[in-house]
Amino acid sequence: MQRRLADNITSDHLSCPICRDTLKDPKLLPCDHSICFECLTQLIESSRRFNKFSCPVDRREITASSYTLSAEQWASSFPTDELSLLLLQTISGDTKTETKLKDGILCSDHPQNGCDFFCFGCYKIICSECAVENHRDTECNCKNFKNCADLAREKLRDAYDEIENLIITGQDIVFKEIDKDQLLLQSRQQIRSTIKKLKTIVQDFEKMINRKCVDILSKVDSVTNVEELKKRTEGIVKDLKRVRDEVELSKSLTSTKDILTVLSKIPESLQKNTDLLYSLAVSDNPIELKLELNEKFLNLCETLIDQPIGTVHVVPADTIDFEDTEATVCSKRIKFSSDVLPLRALELDPFLAIQLDPSESENKITARFTGVIIHGHSIIAIDNANFKVQRFRDTIENQFIDEVLIQGIYDITNIHENDDVLVTSPGKQSRLIRLSTYNSLSIISEKVTENAYFSISQLPDCTFAVISHSSPTSSKKRVNFDWSRGVTSHIDIIDVDGNVLKHFSENFLCEPNEFGDPFIMPLKSICCLPNGNIVVSIETKTNSFISCFNQNARVKWTYDLNDTPEGVCFDDGKIYVFLRESKAVRVLSVDGDLKPVSTLRLPNYFGDGYSLFVGRNLLSVIDRTELIRLYKLQSC
The missing domain is CATH 2.120.10.30 (TolB, C-terminal domain)
Structure with missing residues (x-):
């Protein structure tokens, strides 16, 4: 089957259109048709008219670069068809081709073949069989490795220039975005500064509320406190018990002087504790505390809870923001807008x-x-x-x-x-x-x-x-000016x-x-x-x-x-x-x-x-x- 495929390739693609035999020293015409060197020389000699001859396949006219060229020189000037030569070597089993199979790049579609061509239309490394079967379109441009170095370098230069332009474009985009980001950063900082000021206002407001709450609580605590009343009463009772014990002790004393000394202190102590007891001003009627909240304050709090602090808007940066300012024009104060950004x-x-x-x-x-x-x-x-x-x-x-x-x-x-x-x-x-x-x-x-x-x-x-x-001096003598004076x-x-x-x-x-x-x-x-x-x-x-x-x-x-x-x-x-x-x-x-x-x-x-x-x-x-x-x- 491989032999039959090789014969078909030879007869269909590797035969000379003039002698119908396998191509020998094939020359490639501008119309991409290949002819044996000897057949091409004879064709030029027999059909050359006005320094022109026609391709035997598509009848396209081909003109020589000079009238002085002989038929052999003209035929030699056409490039050798490297693709056809490589195909012929591959089909004939050339030993050099076998060596390339061992050391070269194997074709992914034809693993038995080595890759000796590059298609500049598809940008693929291919073998000769791929070149014949799949890369014969006008958009494809298959070149042998030996002859494609210069073209590959040119393509690489073009690719390098294109990549360089893309890099420059990308850098420009980055620079522009950096400028945009700086403006965005500035606006962020302004917003953060505003929010910080707002927080300060809220914190001051909270401190003021706390102070007012402390004032209310202090007033609440100033009203009669049971614990405080109990503590003060217990102190008075304790002192009265001490006086009672002294009276009880004086009953057993034998010295009249000692008895009279104790007796002399009793009225003062009784008067003192009596005054303290009455100072407590305890009422027989029970009392309670009530707090009357400010209705305006409550309504304000309720309104603030439902209101947003602010809204962030994303706006085009090329618009010029203005703020109101004033100037004196013809002795009159006028307001107008002034760009301050x-x-x-x-x-x-x-x-x-x-x-x-x-x-x-x-x-x-x-x-x-x-x-x-x-x-x-x-x-x-x-x-x-x-x-x-x-x-x-x-x-x-x-x-x-x-x-x-x-x-x-x-x-x-x-x-x-x-x-x-x-x-x-x-x-x-x-x-x-x-x-x-x-x-x-x-x-x-x-x-x-x-x-x-x-x-x-x-x-x-x-x-x-x-x-x-x-100078402010009236002297006409010139002095060095001293702005600070x-x-x-x-x-x-x-x-x-x-x-x-x-x-x-x-x-x-x-x-x-x-x-x-x-x-x-x-x-x-x-x-x-x-x-x-x-x-x-x-x-x-x-x-x-x-x-x-x-x-x-x-x-x-x-x-x-x-x-x-x-x-x-x-x-x-x-x-x-x-x-x-x-x-x-x-x-x-x-x-x-x-x-x-x-x-x-x-x-x-x-x-x-x-x-x-x-x-x-x-x-x-x-x-x-x-x-x-x-x-x-x-x-x-």
Whole structure:
């Protein structure tokens, strides 16, 4: 039977379609049909037309790669049919095949056969008989072990890449779940804290009930007690018996003096015990105790028993929770909602970071950025430590363009519809400096100012609002500022040449209270609105808030953010305020009514947000360190 099967396989699958004999040196055509090498050479010589010939089985045209190839060269270029050769060796009982059966992998479907093929369609190790019987479909791609190493490596590389992508996907899922879990953990902690407070309230309530119960019981015990009455009565009776025994003993005395001595003590003892007996105030009528419970308390207890303590709700974490807060707007207190959960804030994507290596500078001093603006297609920053105004590309990290050296510089702002910028320099000699940004940074003009100007912001009418810090002494001699000694701050309106147009003292920014004028820390940051109003972040000894006033020295509104405001900036109808404790940026809309619209979270940022700059859909935050961060600003 095996011989007949071998003959059938030979005649059906291992015979040449031209000579009808068993294949000799079989060549595999692109259409997967096998032909003897000699038959293929003769076929090419006899039927070659226009550098083409047709397969004798399916008449498919096969084209040579070059007209210069001879028939033998063309026939040799086709791959050898390894599967057919192995089948022929297996059927003929080749000794090498027997050796493979001993040392190789046995086929699970044909245990008498060794596995010499791998089907890349089914991803199975198979024998030659399986290849002929079960793996002749177009989806199957059976290769001999000798010729499949490269293809197997390629498949392994593909599998490796696919596994790597799945690992990355899994890690992303884990990271996202970690973020979710952190938010869930935060909410769990908040709930546990609330429950703990509730337990404390219940425990205090229980202590209060216990005290009241003790008071009632003490009142109950204060009513005539039989045991106590019995005890006191027994004491009186005992003392009376002692007096009686003394009287009885005196009858037998012979000395008149002794008898009179005993007799003299009897009236006092009788009077004492008589008073004690009557003090017991025992009534002939029986008494009992009754407790009248407070009906309101009982109803309250019954109501509380039936009421749940609270309900836990699972809600989407992307919703922004707001709580009611108050602000003074045009001398009126108004209530509105304010986002106070920075964990649910909108997270911004990092865009660019600028950080200079101190080893590259001449004096090896670490940069200390105090001001930044976006000007054209560049970022201009103030390095207060190295006294440099530096310009960088706004698309490439740390791509330095040029710089200019200016002593004591602090802050910078754009000049309306102009290529120039304005720089404050509150050094030993305070100056206001105008720089040109055309071609390279260069000084156009500078003016010595009487006041030391720090933060600066542009007003819509080509004027500027500046924060000035000064010593409380009236002496014009410049001294080193010591904030702990109460350095005063004020705001000036100046023109581009540094001339003071208006002066605002710090007193009007905060309303006096019952304790007098509030002590104000040095003003922090300032920004200007399109209507000419000025917004400044303020910190007093007891409060922190932002205040808005017009150029007539009238406070329009104050806003308590339930946090410490630092840098403030205005852009596109919104005020941006950095909150120190929350490490987030609160966004307030000034279109119509003042109201918060969102909170922005800056990933991997742990600074104080001393200064903000917003423009061209970018948000820049600096905190007087060597690093400037820029974030892509989403729609708020």
